[in-house]
Amino acid sequence: MLLQLTMLGTGSAFSKSFGNNNALLELPDQQKLLIDCGHTAMMALHQLQQPLEQLEGVIVTHLHADHVGGLEELAFRRKFSSSAKPTLYIADTLVTPLWEHCLRAGLEDQQHRSLADFFEVQPLVPGTPFSLTDGLDLTLVHTDHIPGKDSYSLLWNQKLFYSADMTFAPDLLQQLHQEGTEYILHECQLTGQGAVHTTLDELLSLPASIQSCIQLMHYGDEQPDFIGKTGSMTFLERGQTYRYEI
Ligand SMILES: O=c1ccn([C@@H]2O[C@H](COP(=O)(O)O)[C@@H](O)[C@H]2O)c(=O)[nH]1
Numbered sequence: 688m689l690l691q692l693t694m695l696g697t698g699s700a701f702s703k704s705f706g707n708n709n710a711l712l713e714l715p716d717q718q719k720l721l722i723d724c725g726h727t728a729m730m731a732l733h734q735l736q737q738p739l740e741q742l743e744g745v746i747v748t749h750l751h752a753d754h755v756g757g758l759e760e761l762a763f764r765r766k767f768s769s770s771a772k773p774t775l776y777i778a779d780t781l782v783t784p785l786w787e788h789c790l791r792a793g794l795e796d797q798q799h800r801s802l803a804d805f806f807e808v809q810p811l812v813p814g815t816p817f818s819l820t821d822g823l824d825l826t827l828v829h830t831d832h833i834p835g836k837d838s839y840s841l842l843w844n845q846k847l848f849y850s851a852d853m854t855f856a857p858d859l860l861q862q863l864h865q866e867g868t869e870y871i872l873h874e875c876q877l878t879g880q881g882a883v884h885t886t887l888d889e890l891l892s893l894p895a896s897i898q899s900c901i902q903l904m905h906y907g908d909e910q911p912d913f914i915g916k917t918g919s920m921t922f923l924e925r926g927q928t929y930r931y932e933i
């Protein structure tokens with residue numbers, strides 16, 4: 688199974704250079720899905736000349752604006768263009784908070800009163816593989832980010848781990864590596880304390896065999912100062928397409 692991933696952005700929440708850390712995923716059956724849809728996602732798709740009508744759906748990791756801030760525009764534009772509702776793949780725990788805390792204020796009117804008026808909602812049970820298409824399973828992995836708020840990393844066929852925003856989880860990374868995960872796309876805070884994110888120094892403390900599987904994303908605008916300082920870990924780049932055989 689070949690997964691093709693185009694990074695719409697690779698920046699941290701406040702990055703002005705790299706856009707929100709969101710991706711466009713293309714499956715062998717031609718399905719196109721977004722991984723997160725932050726407030727810069729619509730502009731990024733416009734620049735890629737990617738028609739919104741061709742998007743099958745969106746996978747949501749958690750409810751910060753750099754990950755869900757573009758959903759209001761996506762919902763309205765799909766509604767106005769009379770195209771099919773995009774599917775929302777989202778942890779069951781996040782369905783109600785997404786509507787009540789993020790989208791309801793902007794989307795609700797007298798005719799549209801729920802998330803299901805704009806999206807085909809596909810709740811996912813964390814820890815249980817979900818078959819997106821033949822030969823492709825997605826498992827949500829609960830990972831720590833903001834205390835008290837749920838956030839889910841994405842594990843594809845046990846082979847590719849795409850981190851949500853998360854604090855350092857060396858035991859999880861070690862376990863994934865031992866169980867055959869070959870690719871780890873990991874968020875990375877380059878400077879400062881990693882209160883709610885994983886720092887570069889933390890990732891550099893991992894065994895070399897794990898570091899060699901890691902590509903860094905969700906980084907700050909100081910990234911150019913860190914080129915050549917990430918060991919064998921490489922930076923994912925905005926606008927670039929990556930292919931993973933999983
Ligand atoms: O440099 C930074 C930027 C943000 N934070 C904290 O992260 C979250 C919001 O950003 P996300 O990327 O959506 O998680 C918020 O709690 C900020 O305080 C940070 O620690 N360092």
Ligand SMILES: [Zn+2]
Nearest residue numbers: 700751753852
């Ligand atoms: Zn973020």
Ligand SMILES: [Zn+2]
Nearest residue numbers: 749751832852
């Ligand atoms: Zn976050």
